[in-house]
Amino acid sequence: MKIQSTRFGTIEIIEEDILHFPLGIPGFLNEKEFILLPHGEDSPFSFLQSIKEPNLSFLLVDPFAFYKDYEFKLDEILVKEMELTEDNPPQVLVIATVKEDIKDMTVNLQAPIIFNPKKREGRQIILEQSPYSIRHKLFAEPNKAEVVEGGE
Template structure:
């Protein structure tokens, strides 16, 4: 099927690429179908693009690229909802808030997006761990800083 996207224009999407968020994302509950698209070929950033709303796309990153010690536990209820049989079935992403200048960009470590890569199910989880918040500077611990 063809979809119009915020950053990539019109794209062809295979049904097997769609990630379903049964409850949507907090604040965007009506959007249930998303796809992950690379921002560009050289970038570690991806776009979590809604397939129901053209202008809804979140810039995300796998947190372990920039915060290697990032860790948390998922409740049994979340594991069941995502149908995770093994932790290796999941991919973790965090949503960025892009700022100008880019060095002021923040990453939300308090609410990771978990995707079951086999079942194509997703969920954003709000952590009750007070060591993480929704506005960590991306460059605070970033290994990307060395690549610039």
């Protein structure tokens, strides 16, 4: 199957690799199918490209590669709905915002994207009452999630 991307051009994908977002992504509720494109081998970065909308892609980051102390508890209902288990743990990624100066790049630690790799399903969740915000500097001090002033 071929899809179009303004960022990557024509991409050949395997239908089994499509990630399904039954609830869409906040702000893009009608976009329910994406493909995860790695930035490079062993890179903590990847791109989430919409299957239908060539202009829609997100830069995703493995938060644990930058924030060793990043942690949260998933809601029991979500765990059951997504069929997550010890044998099928979630993959967690966060959306990054690239600034003019790359060292000012921020990530949204308050709304991680949770994937069930076996089921090929994803959801962006919002962490209630968490110490995280939507704008943490990615290249902050090691192991410290620094909040950027002016966060929403």
